[in-house]
Amino acid sequence: MPSLSTLLSLFIDGASYGMILFLIASGLTVTLGIMRIVNLSHCGFAMIGGYAALALVSMGLPLLAALPIAVLFTMAVGFLLEQTIYRVVYRTHEFGQILMTLGLTYLMVATINLLFGSLMQNIPVPEALNGVWLAGGLTISKYRIFLVAVSAGVAVLLWATFEWTMFGAKLRAAIDNPRMARASGIDVGRLLSVAFAAGCGLAALGGVLGAQMLPLEPFYALKYLVLVLMVVTVGGLGSLKGSLVAALALGLIDTFGRYFVPEFGGFVIYVTVFAFLLVRPRGLFQNA
Amino acid sequence: MSFALEIRNLKKAFGGLEVTRDVSLTVAAGARHALIGPNGAGKSTLVNLITGVLKPSGGEILLGGSGIGNLSQAERVKRGLARTFQINSLFPTMTVAENVALAMVAHDGADARVLDNISRDPALAARIGEHLLRLNLADTADRLVSNLSYGQQRIVEVALALALRPNVLLLDEPAAGLAAKDVEMLLDLLKGLPDTVSVLIIEHDMDLVFRFAQTITVLVDGRVLLTGTPEEVRKDQRVRDVYLGRRHG
Amino acid sequence: MRKPENTIGTSVPEMRSALRTHRFGWFEIVMLVVFVAVYYLLPGYLPLATQVAIMIIFAISLDLALGYGGIETLGHAVFYGIGGYAAGLYALHVWQEPISGLLVAAIAAGIFGIVSGVVVLRAKGLTLVMLTLACATMVHEFANSMRAVTGGDDGLSGYRIDPVFGLFRFDLFGRTAYIYSVCILVVVFLIARVVANSNFGLTARGIRSNAQRMQLLGVPVLNRLVLLYAISGALAGIAGALSAQVTKLVGLNTLAFTLSGNVLIVLILGGIGRLYGAVIGSIVFVVLSDRAAAIDPFNWLFILGGLIVLTVWLAPDGIAGRFSALTQQLRGRERKS
Ligand SMILES: Nc1ncnc2c1ncn2[C@@H]1O[C@H](COP(=O)(O)OP(=O)(O)OP(=O)(O)O)[C@@H](O)[C@H]1O
Ligand SMILES: [Mg+2]
Helix, strand or coil: CCHHHHHHHHHHHHHHHHHHHHHHHHHHHHHHHHHCCCCCCCHHHHHHHHHHCCCCCCCCCHHHHHHHHHHHHHHHHHHHHHCCCHHHHHHHHHHHHHHHHHHHHHHHHHHHHHHHHHCCCCCCCCCHCCCCCEEECCCCCHHHHHHHHHHHHHHHHHHHHHCCCHHHHHHHHHEEEEEEHCCCCCCCCHHHHHHHHHHHHHHHHHHHHHCCCCECCHHHHHCCHHHHHHHHHCCCCHHHHHCCCCCCCCHHHHHHHHHHCCHHCHHHHHHHHHHHHHHHCCCCCCCC | CCCCCEEEEEEECCCCCEEEEEEEEECCCEEEEECCCCCCHHHHHHHHHHHCCCCCEEEEEEEECCEECCCCCCHHHHCCECCCCCCCCCCCCHHHHHHHHHHHHCCCCCCCCCCCHHHHHHHHHHHHHHHHHHCCCCCCCCEEECCHHHHHHHHHHHHHHHHHCCCCCEEEECCCCHHHHHHHHHHHHHHHHCCCCEEEEEECCCHHHHCCEEEEEECCCCCEEEEECCHHHHHHHHHHHHHHHHCCC | CCCCCCCCCCCCCHHHHHHCCCCCHHHHHHHHHHHHHHHHHCCCHHHHHHHHHCCCCHHHHHHHHHHHHCCCCCCCCHHHHHHHHHHHHHHHHHHCCHHHHHHHHHHHHHHHHHHHHHHHHHCCHHHHHHHHHHHHHHHHHHHHHHHHCCCCHEEEEECCCCCCCCECCCCCCHHHHHHHEEEEEEEHHHHHHHHHHEHHHHHHHHHHHHHHHHHHHHCHHHHHHHHHHHHHHHHHHHHHHHHHHCCCECHHHHHHHHHHHHHHHHHHCCCCCCHHHHHHHHHHHHHHHHEEEEECCCHHHHHHHHHHHHHHHHCCHHHEEEHHHHHHHHHHHHHCC
């Protein structure tokens, strides 16, 4: 049996990993909930954010200054794409959407490859967050704590937006029943555009902050896609709460699984997901 | 005399709302039987009970003398009970001939045969051809159902049900939404059905009902008001009250 | 059996075209000529042409599941990979004879099709897509973790394959591999054609068109879908096994999401539900990605990505769909004149 401190640091690792997954997945679950669009490009936006921050940092900007710029930049890219290519995507049938967004992902991969090369890259962590805290035999990475704190803050902010603002109320209505929402005068199209851009921003945030765990590379957009899709599906389409729970659970199960049965590696997590989906095909928190 | 379809004391309630109250009804072999009644009388519910879409709260349903109350919808179809649906329950991406072929192959229990080539089966082709000719659909054989007019799709709906060679055919408002000339076409088709098929038709178009049916059952508020010949029904004061009363009140 | 009675006088061939079964025509002849011509005229490209043949088999298998039965899957590579590993392990531990290797692979993949199909195919739409994806990823990770058996990241290699029929050795130039693959392709195409043209093929199309109504015609839909999935899986397994035998290597990429995505792209490119769409799509895809990668190894994904987006956008029925629309127009014009 491993020591308590090992368990605790595993827990922190798993939780921070899960929170990054949540940040990336949150935008996807909302757009999926409203439009039932399977956006396979979504992970690409996390990648774009990560690389934007990388470029800014290597130009000499501190990470904390680069972060908001990268997020805004990604939102702008997302918004532009949503206004153009995604208009076509929306119009095709479900499976066509899957393929088109897969093609779009390839284009993103190629673009990043062209601009940044194919090597794996890390965004250097700022001095202040480097290193560990030692507390009674416990070593805790400062950066991980920072990660958990920031993403927990974002999650709370998201939740508040969802529950307490007019925008959130409209979003909930649109996820619950898009047609009804439209009939009661909500501009679902515009709502979706805003949610889409915001989702891209959140993904970018996850991409930048998580670059330590999910290192940047052109195939990032495909490599972590399956995991993010699983978070959304297990959480239940359109449910932020579900995505949060699912992301944390997946992050923890994966981290603990890899520690306790290293020979099975990533197998544990997918068996769990598969078994879960069989029992609850609509995920944790199903709507409609 | 044997009945093609017999319903004994059928009951159905949605929560506290009794929609089918102790309905008994017999459809004789080869009958042309119509079920009429004002909106909300429980006609569609009755069809859904007979076909197994809904489970009754009580009572019995017999097809050709044997109980079918516990069978699934598909099993009832296999026993010779076919129905027409709302328009969207055809195979829209397939041709008219394919639609009919699907029903025939399914009826024959040959739908899982991996080695039989459907286009090399002259018996099947002949059956489809005859079927379509009989229903005046031969010209549309190679057209996609989704490209047909609404009226033609309605006819294909009947063709699909008939391809199952049913003993009892349930038609739920087959003429709804049809243009006058399509109604005539439908009526011709129905009149041309062989005696081996017993028909129970639900229809709001009284003209069609009185020209087609030999027996009419009037359903009001989930109860059978009366069953009789078209003449008897036409003359009955209670029926007039129900229809006229509704219209004026 | 009832005699065909033509009492009313519809002619049988008329029904044939209305039932839209696959018929041999100039397309098959052209393809055969092309395959023979490649052998004599482009000997340097035989390995590439072999890849094309294997991809065609894989895409045909997907067409049966997706184009006929409407089984929307993002995890079809699972069958390809299982077939590949089955053939590789069989050659490594049991027997190096190739044909029996293909059969073993087909059976292994087919059985996996039944087992996974029974659980996965209950779902529909998005859930089905996700379940197939999760299932394939699960097997991928499993193969990754079973290093001792599969070789993990390094892949499975170090096995020999005996001469075909004990006569034709696999040579360095890939001649035997090419002829062998093309022959298997012909066999698979014929099998797929039999399935597609059968009562069962019609049933599958009916399920794709309106599964609920199929159920009400008395057809056990799940049961039929599982059968279709197993057949499709077995054929995909043959493709994977061929690749394993020809390249003498089975890597984890044979189970990867990218391969599942690529075969979908191939089919969409060519056109689904018509068998020969798989042929056209594979040729375009494999040749194009090879050429693009040769000319510019870093940027070929641009071409691929652009191609996918444009195809779904402008030709959702694929190249074959465009084509048959065109021939139909021409035929219509003939009829009028
Ligand atoms: N699933 C249900 N749950 C609750 N009430 C129902 C349900 N289905 C039908 N009803 C009610 O049962 C009554 C009978 O409905 P039904 O559709 O059988 O009438 P109908 O005779 O077919 O009417 P119409 O001529 O308008 O088609 C109606 O009052 C209806 O509101
Ligand atoms: Mg009704």
